[in-house]
Amino acid sequence: MPVYEFECDCGEIIEELVRMDTKSIICSKCSKTARKIMSQCSFELKGGGWYSDGYSSSKK
Ligand SMILES: [Zn+2]
Known part of the structure; x- marks a missing residue:
């Protein structure tokens, strides 16, 4: 099982x-x-890059 980090509003990192679904x-x-x-x-960057890339190229 992997270790995950959780962040609380009080600033505590646990x-x-x-x-996985927790x-x-x-x-x-x-x-x-x-x-x-x-x-x-990396996943977010990939998705955003793909989206803005396709958007700008279809506009031109
Ligand atoms: Zn807390």
Whole structure:
């Protein structure tokens, strides 16, 4: 199982071994919901680049 990082509103970063479909956990410090930090920067860049690329080329 992979380790995921979760970030809470209180600034706490929690590393947890969780299932892939776990989107949030409870912060151990403040008991609020900590959200999974998505390490999908490359995926987002790829999608955005593809979109703007196709858009601009079809415009010209
Ligand atoms: Zn917290």
